[in-house]
Amino acid sequence: xxxxxxxxxxxxxxxxxxxxxxxxxxxxxxxxxxxxxxxxxxxxxxxxxxxxxxxxxxxxxxxxxxxxxxxxxxxxxxxxxxxxxxxxxxxxxxxxxxxxxxxxxxxxxxxxxxxxxxxxxxxxxxxxxxxxxxxxxxxxxxxxxxxxxxxxxxxxxx
Numbered sequence: 001x002x003x004x005x006x007x008x009x010x011x012x013x014x015x016x017x018x019x020x021x022x023x024x025x026x027x028x029x030x031x032x033x034x035x036x037x038x039x040x041x042x043x044x045x046x047x048x049x050x051x052x053x054x055x056x057x058x059x060x061x062x063x064x065x066x067x068x069x070x071x072x073x074x075x076x077x078x079x080x081x082x083x084x085x086x087x088x089x090x091x092x093x094x095x096x097x098x099x100x101x102x103x104x105x106x107x108x109x110x111x112x113x114x115x116x117x118x119x120x121x122x123x124x125x126x127x128x129x130x131x132x133x134x135x136x137x138x139x140x141x142x143x144x145x146x147x148x149x150x151x152x153x154x155x156x157x158x
Contacts, residue, residue, distance in 0.1 A: 120144070124137040124138070
C-alpha cells in the first residue's frame with residue numbers, strides 16, 4: 001500500500017497540477033470528453049534534451065533505489081542496533097560453551113589430515129622460487145617424514 005502511495009505521489013509530481021486537459025496519455029487514459037481532441041504533436045528535433053532545469057535534474061537516485069524516504073521509520077536504526085547488541089551480548093558473553101566451541105578451539109591441522117604437509121609444500125615451493133629462506137619448512141617437512149630429495153625432484157619436474 002505504501003509503495004502504491006509513493007508511486008501515486010511520483011505521478012503527481014511529474015504531472016503539473018494546473019487542471020489542464022493536455023496531460024500526456026502516457027500517465028492517464030483519455031476521458032470521453034477529451035477523446036475527440038487530438039493531442040498536439042511536437043515537432044521532432046535532433047537537438048539534445050535539456051537536463052538542467054527539468055524535473056529529472058531534481059530527482060534523487062536514492063528515491064529510485066529505496067522507494068522514497070517515507071518508507072523507513074524513525075526508530076528503525078535504534079531497534080536494529082539494540083537487537084544486534086543483545087544478540088552479540090548473548091552469543092559472545094552469556095552463552096555457555098558447547099562441544100562444538102571446544103572443537104573449534106583446536107588446531108586445524110588436527111581436524112584435516114594431510115593439510116599441514118600440503119601447506120608446507122606450497123610454502124617451500126614459493127620460498128625456493130623467490131630465493132627466500134626455506135629452513136623452517138625443511139625442518140617441519142623432515143619431522144613429518146617427507147623426503148626432501150623426492151620433493152625437490154617433483155617440484156623441478158613441474
